[in-house]
C-alpha cells in the first residue's frame with residue numbers, strides 16, 4: 001500500500017509533490033492482472049510472463065475489504081492495464097459500497113482517448129489519473145510501445161483528462177536510454193497542452209527504468225548508467241522549473257543526485273505491504289530486487305533510501321554510490 005507519511009522528512013518539500021502525495025495516499029492496490037492493450041519494451045510485469053489473465057471479479061470484494069481494514073480510503077487500480085478490465089462497473093459499485101472514493105488509475109491512457117471512459121472514471125470515483133507518457137516523438141513511442149501509430153491516441157487521452165476538472169493528473173514517464181534525450185520536448189509539449197486546456201501543467205514523475213521483467217530482457221537498449229540518468233533528471237527538473245512543471249523522480253538514489261533529494265517522490269510516500277490478518281507491516285514487496293552496500297549503513301539517507309538495483313549495479317558498478325550526509329533532510 002501507499003501510506004501517508006505523517007511528516008515528510010525533507011527540509012524543503014516541493015508544494016506540488018506534497019499535493020501529489022496527498023492525491024495518492026492512503027491507498028491499497030487492486031491488481032487486475034497482466035492483460036494489457038500495449039506492449040511496453042520496459043514493462044516490469046509483462047503479460048507474456050503470466051497466463052493467469054484478469055483478476056477474477058469474485059476476489060475484488062475481499063481485496064477492497066482488506067484495504068479498508070488497513071486504513072486506506074482509496075484504491076489504486078493497476079494491471080496490466082486497468083481500463084480494459086471487463087468488470088469495471090462492478091468494481092465501482094464494490095468500492096462505493098465500502099465508502100471509498102478518490103481512487104487512482106494507473107493507465108497507459110489509450111482507452112481514455114474516448115471521452116466516455118474519462119466520464120466513467122469520474123462516475124466510478126476515480127480522483128487521480130496516473131498517465132504513462134514517455135515521449136512526444138512518434139518513432140520513440142512506436143519503439144517503446146512495440147506498436148505503430150498510437151501516440152496520437154495517447155495525446156487525445158491527455159487532452160481529455162486535462163479538460164476534466166474532476167480528475168487530478170500526473171504524468172509518469174519511464175526514463176530510459178531511448179527517450180531520455182526527448183524529455184525536454186515532452187515537458188514543452190505538456191506545457192503547450194496544459195495552456196490550451198487553460199490549466200496548470202500537471203506534475204511529471206520521471207521513473208528511471210527498473211531492470212525487471214522486459215526491461216531486464218532489453219537492458220542493453222534501455223538502461224542508463226546511474227550518473228547519466230541523474231544528469232537527464234537534473235536537466236528535466238531545471239527545465240521544469242523554468243516552465244512551471246513540477247518534475248519529480250523515482251529510482252534515483254540520493255547519493256547520485258544530492259541536489260534532487262527534494263524531488264524524490266518515494267520520500268513523500270510510505271510504501272509497504274501489510275499482513276491483513278494481523279495488521280503488521282511486511283517489507284515492501286520489491287525488496288528482493290534491491291540491496292545496500294556496507295557503506296550505506298553510514299549514510300544519512302539510509303532509512304529512506306531503498307538501495308541499489310542489483311542488475312544496474314552489476315552493469316555499472318558500485319563506485320558511484322557513496323555514503324553522504326543528511327543533505328536535503330529536515
Ligand code: SF4
Pocket residue numbers: 253254255256292293295296297299300301302305306307308321322323324
Ligand atoms: S543509502 Fe547507499 S545507495 Fe542510498 S543514498 Fe546512501 S550511499 Fe547511496
